[in-house]
Amino acid sequence: MNHSAPGLDHADTIVAIATAAGAGGVGIVRLSGPRALAIARELCGRGLRPRHAHHVRFVGADGEAIDDGIALGFPGPRSFTGEDVVELQAHGSPVVLQQLVARACALGARHARAGEFSERAFLNGRLDLAQAEAIADLIAATDARAARAARRALEGVFSDRVEAIANSLSALRVHVEAAIDFADESLDTMGGEAVRRQLAEASAQLAELLADAERGRKLRDGLHAVIVGPPNAGKSSLLNALAGSDRAIVTEVAGTTRDVLRETVRLDGLELTLVDTAGLREGGDAIEREGMRRARADR
16 A cells, blocks of 8 residues: 655655664665666666675765675565665765765765655555554664564554454444444344444453553653652662662752652663652752752652
């Protein structure tokens, strides 16, 4: 299915560095669009056989070598974006990768917007919205469970469950509308009890799906816990114990903690952000009162 929206022109070719910022052994520059293969031909000095890796020399406008590397071409629609896609694998120097991007732009490409490759995959029907969001979740995953959940969503497991519930409700709607519109005719429609039973089943499936989605959100975003209480109740000591270091100053003087202090820890693979706050009490000087105001705002 093509999801192309009015006002979005994908007749241009986009280019971007596809690997993380900084230096590395290998860096990847990706192109997508109608001129991707032609630009690759100019950059590599040869055409690319579909879905084959080619050892090539990337050359600039003056014929000087930019780098040696691997080039792969994926003609659309059998590509990630559904368009012609090229991946150029060079040494992971930021300078080299920027030179490749600049050369591609000189040959007719433009810099891709953030997320535009995934956007084109969605608009061209290669991914649904849940799968497109799962790509960002997989990239940001901080532990194996979060990565596994994102991977399942990317494979379409979440979308399949949503579609199954939607199809079940649509089928029930057909039976209910038929029973209302053709009440005087002998149609083979469900009785009220069967409709209620299937609605209950769909409701239970939806509740389970929402619970799984919430668990996935917690795996992705982590948990947020605010430690509140009166002065000298042990809030900062608890933060230090959980963090495994003396992050907060601990004294016997009431009101030592004046500002909000955040520390991120990992418990059983789950990211937990702890927030130490000023002790809550009546009175206090202006600075302590501001700390208490922030503590209440963070709860």
